[in-house]
Amino acid sequence: MNTYTESPMLDSAQPQENLKGKLDRAERLNKTKSLLLVMPLLAFITVFFLMPIGAMLLRSVQTPALSTGMPLTAAALINWEGVELPDEQVFAVVGHELLTLQEHRQLDSVGSDLNRVMSDAKSLLARTARGLASETVEPGSFKTKMISSDKRWGQVGIWMQLKRLAPAYSASNYVAALDLRYDDQGNVVKQPESRRIYVSILIKTLLVALGITGLCMLLGYPLAYMLATLPAKTSNLLMVMVLLPFWTSLLVRTSAWMVILQSNGVLNSTLTSIGLINQPLELMYNMFGTVIAMTHILLPFMVLPMYSVMKSIDATYARAAHSMGASSFRTFLQIYFPLSLPGLSAGGILVFILATGYYITPALVGGRTGQVISNFIAYHMQTSLNWGLAAAIACILLLIVLVLYWIYDRVVGINNMKLG
Structure with a gap:
């Protein structure tokens, strides 16, 4: 009489597979419980530790004063090569934006923001806006009118400072924090002895x-x-x-x-x-x-x-x-x-x-x-x-x-x- 000898082996393998599956499910369940127990701590660390540090790192490289307050000027200066004074078109962009800010009474706010990262920026913008608003500026004469309002517009250095503030993100804050500065050629040099703090x-x-x-x-x-x-x-x-x-x-x-x-x-x-x-x-x-x-x-x-x-x-x-x-x-x-x-x-x-x-x-x-x-x-x-x-x-x-x-x-x- 023929007998089927493999059936006992199959019968014994089936419980083993069921036991292994139960053990895997139990292990996954334990891991899930452990993760749920740790989740409040992870959320606390993320919200009150990692996110503030991330915000601080982001803030340290942000330079929004010009890109937010005078976006057209920032876009025009990014394309400026920085060798000679900008052309009449760039002067016109700056002049029109200053007049617009003065008309909407936002010039003081933008000037104060720029003043924190660029000395005397507020007085420069205010004096120039007053000079442009005093009389009608003909097309093609913004360059002459702005330089006559404040001679600093005739210096490449002041334009280089504005160009460095044009990008929304830069290393300008780290340069200042290390008692360094940019010269008129864009090179990083040491601050004067009296300003090293x-x-x-x-x-x-x-x-x-x-x-x-x-x-x-x-x-x-x-x-x-x-x-x-x-x-x-x-x-x-x-x-x-x-x-x-x-x-x-x-x-x-x-x-x-x-x-x-x-x-x-x-x-x-x-x-x-x-x-x-x-x-x-x-x-x-x-x-x-x-x-x-x-x-x-x-x-x-x-x-x-x-x-x-x-x-x-x-x-x-x-x-x-x-x-x-x-x-x-x-x-x-x-x-x-x-x-x-x-x-x-x-x-x-x-x-x-x-x-x-x-x-x-x-x-x-x-x-x-x-x-x-x-x-x-x-x-x-x-x-x-x-x-x-x-x-x-x-x-x-x-x-x-x-x-x-x-x-x-x-x-x-x-x-x-x-x-x-």
Whole structure:
């Protein structure tokens, strides 16, 4: 009798395929659930982090003053070669557009926008528009009339400045943020010595942030060590004192330092009363006051990462080193300190990044000599309204911080730390 021997194999393969399909569906379902759980965080990061940074990057390369306010002029200047003065046709385009803006009472607005990126642009446009409107301009005489209204129209340099502002996107803001400028031939040259501001302030900001980071390390390491090694009762009391600044407003803490450091403040009055000084010390409205106040405010950001790492260090390592004859200093240097380096480096990079972008404390305590780059960014955002320059400075600062973080990760990263 013939029997069909392959049917058992087929019967056993079918459940296996069904089981595999069920496992795949279950895995897809788990991935979908995980994605749905992460979606709110991704949406938050996208809306409140990535999109603002993208908007800042876009704003830093935008030059809409001329392309938006005087689009016909911008289109005419893009085709101008820039060797000699433009021809009569270009002069006529500019003249007609100035008269149109004056007629619609938009000249002041356009002139103010141009004035932020081109000095004396508002007065140039206003004077020229008044000269053209004073009498009827015959066709073919715009060039003569505009030059007679303001001699600057007879200089190639002023036209080169307008030509650089003609495109809607350019690197003009970055050139200005690096204390550079375009000359009349379109070459990038250094600003005069008296107008070089941003590079020196940026370097000072990075040095101040580095110094504050170093001070926080020196002050925070012993405190974190005490928090991690003292009995729980004492440690908890110290932790409350460390966390106490987080329960008060940043403005309140900064104001407290102003009360302490001012000429008739607590510190100067105390030193004068005990006879250590004869006249008040200059402790505020300078870089000294900025560093002191920022160090106090940022110190908890150094202590907490170090404490979390030190608390996890097993005490048996130190006991084993002592049992092998190592001194306390050698045990600390070769065992405890290398194990605490992840917390020290994490706190250091956190404090450094926060210090580079601080604004309120330097503005209130630092005065003119204690300002950092964030104060100039705020000035261009709030006072001069030159948002493109402010965005360019912020992007340069962001790039420097990212490069320094990359160097830190390559040199001092946790993966590169080894016991000595």
